[in-house]
Amino acid sequence: MKIRKLNKNNLRSSLSLVWNTFCEFEAVNYSDDGKKAFFNAIHSEDYLDTLTAFGAYENRNLVGIIATRNKGTHIALFFVDGKYHNKGIGRSLWNAVLAENISETITVHSSLYAVDVYKKLGFSVVGEIQSDGGIQYVPMEYRMTINENCPCSKTNCVRHGYCAECKAHHANSGRLRPCERRKPE
DSSP: OOEEEEHHHHHHTTTTHHHHHHHTTTTTGGGGHHHHHHHHHOOHHHHHHHOEEEEEEEEEEEEEEEETTTTTEEEEEEOOGGGGGTTSSHHHHHHHHHHOOOOEEEEEEOOOTTTTHHTTOEEOOOOOOOOEETEEEEEEEEEOOOTTTTTOOOSSTTTTTTHHHHHHHHEEEEETGGGSOOOOO
């Protein structure tokens, strides 16, 4: 499996995966107005232009997508084809977001279906179920925690002390983290 940053054309071509996965797993919790609002949102050029997205590819086939907005501080779309659930694809997509994010908090308006998925990624519920235009969601957030005892000597790095994010960044780069490169004593 490969994770790649998506350009606008790739993002547009991913919409069938987004819509089909939405219909299979989430639409049951949406009113007809909510389904229509979601469809219209993901097909709005103005909306798509606000997104930064990553795709997961298995044998050149797109099997998952995550997209953020507001400079990576809010997850706008997160879908993995049902045939690929529980294979680590969502975690790999999440790690790609973490590797590029320097914000202390990332938010999401989770569908009712995905609350447990986000909890496994470290998100916490921060409010009651909300409804907006027929779309029900649970407000959640991920707070990056600072490791006061970070063993890394790269103290000027933006990820210093944020070990999980550092690990995600270096996992995607294929290089060891600076703290892992230290010589054993």
